[in-house]
Amino acid sequence: MTVERRTVVVDGLSTSYLEAGAGDCVVLLHGGEFGASAEIGWEHTIEALAERYRVLAPDMLGFGHSAKVIDFTDGRGMRIRHIARFCAALGVNSAHFVGNSMGAIMLLVDATSEFPRLPVRSLVAICGGGEIQRNEHMQALYDYDGSSDAMRRIVTALFHGPEYPADEGYVGRRFLSSTLPGAWEAVAAARFRRPGLDAPSAPSSERAYERISVPTLIVEGGGDKLLPAGWAAQIAGRIAGARSVVIDGAGHCPQIEQPDAVNAVLHKFLDATATAVSPTKRKE
Numbered sequence: 001m002t003v004e005r006r007t008v009v010v011d012g013l014s015t016s017y018l019e020a021g022a023g024d025c026v027v028l029l030h031g032g033e034f035g036a037s038a039e040i041g042w043e044h045t046i047e048a049l050a051e052r053y054r055v056l057a058p059d060m061l062g063f064g065h066s067a068k069v070i071d072f073t074d075g076r077g078m079r080i081r082h083i084a085r086f087c088a089a090l091g092v093n094s095a096h097f098v099g100n101s102m103g104a105i106m107l108l109v110d111a112t113s114e115f116p117r118l119p120v121r122s123l124v125a126i127c128g129g130g131e132i133q134r135n136e137h138m139q140a141l142y143d144y145d146g147s148s149d150a151m152r153r154i155v156t157a158l159f160h161g162p163e164y165p166a167d168e169g170y171v172g173r174r175f176l177s178s179t180l181p182g183a184w185e186a187v188a189a190a191r192f193r194r195p196g197l198d199a200p201s202a203p204s205s206e207r208a209y210e211r212i213s214v215p216t217l218i219v220e221g222g223g224d225k226l227l228p229a230g231w232a233a234q235i236a237g238r239i240a241g242a243r244s245v246v247i248d249g250a251g252h253c254p255q256i257e258q259p260d261a262v263n264a265v266l267h268k269f270l271d272a273t274a275t276a277v278s279p280t281k282r283k284e
Helices: 038-042 046-050 075-089 102-111 136-142 148-158 168-178 183-189 231-236 259-273
Strands: 004-010 013-020 025-029 054-058 095-100 120-126 216-221 243-247
Touching: 004 075, 013 038, 013 046, 013 075, 025 038, 025 075, 025 102, 038 054, 038 168, 046 054, 046 259, 054 075, 075 102, 095 102, 095 259, 102 120, 120 259, 136 148, 148 168, 168 183, 216 231, 216 259, 231 243, 243 259
Parallel strands: 025 054, 025 095, 095 120, 120 216, 216 243
Antiparallel strands: 004 013, 013 054
């Protein structure tokens, strides 16, 4: 299976993405930590899903090889609008969406809004949506100084087991991704605040979940260091027809740490919903 890297200009912004396969479309949205990108977030997922689906995995604004821009008043909203326009540019009117961490939160925020913009046919949120824990692992995600040691602390925070932070090659790949031109600046800028202001509170998981009407799966990492145990079932319980699953032996990125288990879960869910409902109502 060939995975192609391509570029499309969306509203004047260069947008890099990976594409593979054919059939119903699946859009993969990666996390928001320093060094995140479509390739790093979904390298064990794209080919597996492309056996049956057309898979699109964009580098979101500020990450990977896409434009390094940020909206200081509505950064999340800008990324949601950009992904909606990305889909429109590629002729995607309906898709199954899978998000990890920041990508999952974006999906839940959009799907619970009054007027969703993304053409969501079904939704999978992986380790995104619960109340983030204020601990040393959360702090590692914020206190990145662009050094290899700091990147190792980020990798430690993201994974359940010790293998990934002990892997010099893997830490190095994430380090290189975090130091692409403009990458550190774009992610760090989201942490800026005016001098004298208190630190912002942790993101809340409280949303209008009753607005979600598409098939939904919430995936929890059994060893997630950033989210509390049981958060996925709690959110799924507030969405009509949704279900949750816990991936054992996985932290905040189970699609990387336990790819076979996650791919099996994704195939089962996507195959069951491939002929389901039409997209959610959205603004054009």
